[in-house]
Amino acid sequence: MLAWDSEDAHALVVNKHVPQLMAVEAQSLLSLEQLCPAVRDWVQEMASWMEPADIHWCDGSDQEHHSIEHGMIRRGELTELNANTFPNCFLARSHPNDVARVEDRTFICTDSPEAAGRNNNWMNPVEAHALMRGLFAGCMRGRTLYVIPYCLGPLDSPYARCGVEITDSAYVVLNMRIMTRIGIEALKRIALDGKFVKGLHSTGTLDPARRYIVHYPAEASIESFGSGYGGNALLAKKCHALRIASWQARNEGWLAEHMLIMGVQSPAGDTHYIAAAFPSACGKTNLAMLTPPATMNGWKVFTVGDDIAWLHAGDDGRLWAINPEAGYFGVVPGTNRDTNPNAFEMIHRDTIFTNVALTADNEPWWEGRKKNQPVKDWQGRDCTGGNAAHPNSRFTVSVQRNPVQSTESDNPRGVPISAIVFGGRRASLVPLVYEAEDWAHGVMMGASLASETTAAMSGETGVLRRDPMAMKPFCGYNMGDYWKHWLGMEQRLRNPPRIFQVNWFRKDLKGSYLWPGFGDNLRIVQWMLDRCVNKVSALETAIGRMPMLADINVEGLNASAEELSQLFNLDRAGWLREVESLREYFSQQGGVPNIFYDKLHLMSSRLG
Ligand code: OXD
Ligand code: MN
Numbered sequence: 001m002l003a004w005d006s007e008d009a010h011a012l013v014v015n016k017h018v019p020q021l022m023a024v025e026a027q028s029l030l031s032l033e034q035l036c037p038a039v040r041d042w043v044q045e046m047a048s049w050m051e052p053a054d055i056h057w058c059d060g061s062d063q064e065h066h067s068i069e070h071g072m073i074r075r076g077e078l079t080e081l082n083a084n085t086f087p088n089c090f091l092a093r094s095h096p097n098d099v100a101r102v103e104d105r106t107f108i109c110t111d112s113p114e115a116a117g118r119n120n121n122w123m124n125p126v127e128a129h130a131l132m133r134g135l136f137a138g139c140m141r142g143r144t145l146y147v148i149p150y151c152l153g154p155l156d157s158p159y160a161r162c163g164v165e166i167t168d169s170a171y172v173v174l175n176m177r178i179m180t181r182i183g184i185e186a187l188k189r190i191a192l193d194g195k196f197v198k199g200l201h202s203t204g205t206l207d208p209a210r211r212y213i214v215h216y217p218a219e220a221s222i223e224s225f226g227s228g229y230g231g232n233a234l235l236a237k238k239c240h241a242l243r244i245a246s247w248q249a250r251n252e253g254w255l256a257e258h259m260l261i262m263g264v265q266s267p268a269g270d271t272h273y274i275a276a277a278f279p280s281a282c283g284k285t286n287l288a289m290l291t292p293p294a295t296m297n298g299w300k301v302f303t304v305g306d307d308i309a310w311l312h313a314g315d316d317g318r319l320w321a322i323n324p325e326a327g328y329f330g331v332v333p334g335t336n337r338d339t340n341p342n343a344f345e346m347i348h349r350d351t352i353f354t355n356v357a358l359t360a361d362n363e364p365w366w367e368g369r370k371k372n373q374p375v376k377d378w379q380g381r382d383c384t385g386g387n388a389a390h391p392n393s394r395f396t397v398s399v400q401r402n403p404v405q406s407t408e409s410d411n412p413r414g415v416p417i418s419a420i421v422f423g424g425r426r427a428s429l430v431p432l433v434y435e436a437e438d439w440a441h442g443v444m445m446g447a448s449l450a451s452e453t454t455a456a457m458s459g460e461t462g463v464l465r466r467d468p469m470a471m472k473p474f475c476g477y478n479m480g481d482y483w484k485h486w487l488g489m490e491q492r493l494r495n496p497p498r499i500f501q502v503n504w505f506r507k508d509l510k511g512s513y514l515w516p517g518f519g520d521n522l523r524i525v526q527w528m529l530d531r532c533v534n535k536v537s538a539l540e541t542a543i544g545r546m547p548m549l550a551d552i553n554v555e556g557l558n559a560s561a562e563e564l565s566q567l568f569n570l571d572r573a574g575w576l577r578e579v580e581s582l583r584e585y586f587s588q589q590g591g592v593p594n595i596f597y598d599k600l601h602l603m604s605s606r607l608g
Pocket of ligand 2: 307
């Protein structure tokens, strides 16, 4: 059993920090500005460059939050929603050209293009600084410059990392306060750590031609200009917790991944934790807070995180995970009582909605809400049907609102991971679930991930693209080096998690989904966990280990035996084409570990 005594581990980590914390505590009468001279000096330098009308240091208090909120309401940037049915909920509308991450405007600035890899857009750091300097110069005239000190991860965790975001967007402040631990406590931790990631953000004029999201991994700094959208503007999220952190993680021997973390408790009472990577808008939030089907009595799911996992090898040789975030920035459309009852309940109070539609009762509305009809679309226009809510409309809400949030979420040590899961959105080929034969095979499986694009990034949706480990848009360096780093993690793990791939999205010839998904995904999770404790055996196939159908819990399942077998159908010709396409893809990346080619060779000879 993998449960452990969290109280003891907590004491162990916290005690290490106590003398230093007391020293910083003694300074708590100092103003925020004085608490950390390194931050103060940097803010002053940036302010002289951006020329704001005033500077606001965020302390993270409720009072501050309400005053910023009221300012936004007064200026028409935030609308209060129905206070009876959605208390303390607000609607924000973004500029119609600013609704998603912009991968083509996102850059990694390393000394050489090779270090950034073909998976990233590259810019020379000197040129990038010059370009950004021009854009930021005087950009905050007449505006307030907010200083947001934040901590990613529990404040007392040795794995937590801090940053400071400078922004001229009040929307960013409100969202960052939900998504991370901001304010005085974060600044104290920065004073202790003696370092922080520097993030500069300005919405500028929201001109798409002057929109740049630029990262300098070697300098641990980020510059984002011209967008107010979450993934481009909440710099702690994708920019810091993934792009900058993945670079740091490689140097320091850990992993920063685009993964949910969930705890699964069996009726016998033991809990296992799973880390699962899926591309954006492929159901991570739904899986992380899944409600078990009625027939799986006694099973419980707890959410640790829904988007990002920082993973470290523990002294015990297991892989441990923390969620660096403190909130959810989830996709709204499709959320209802059937698909995700926990999320549906969670977003009925204390939530910021972005780009949803409105009903006549001033309630938020989105496709799949199943109640009422919209009268205003996401741009505030009278509704005539179509996409009333934007397909990438979002909710921002604290993890504390999640009825199934894990009590281990704040554990400074994290949770021990039993299984790693990779999943993509693929209409054909990839079976519902299969298991890797060993760590290297699992890493290659993750590297092979492909998925149909979604509305979370700008550009066409539904196009199949390779998205290794669901990190294509987020890996702050060369994919070849990243895969080698993943392979190398095995040396640090005496008891590594098992690795699986899932595909909830396989369709039949008529284009209908073969698998019901949502709560029923727990049946597949159960099989994976049974594998982790060697409770069931598996079928060795050309692509990996597949379940024996009798080992899948189908009690009460609304899928026929025919559908189930189609979900595991191994299309040999299709897989041979896949192997060829992977060889080609890997050869384009550069620096690909040889073992991937060995694994592909083995796969094609078995398929042949
Ligand atoms: C997200 C994304 O917002 O992946 O989490 O786009
Ligand atoms: Mn994400």
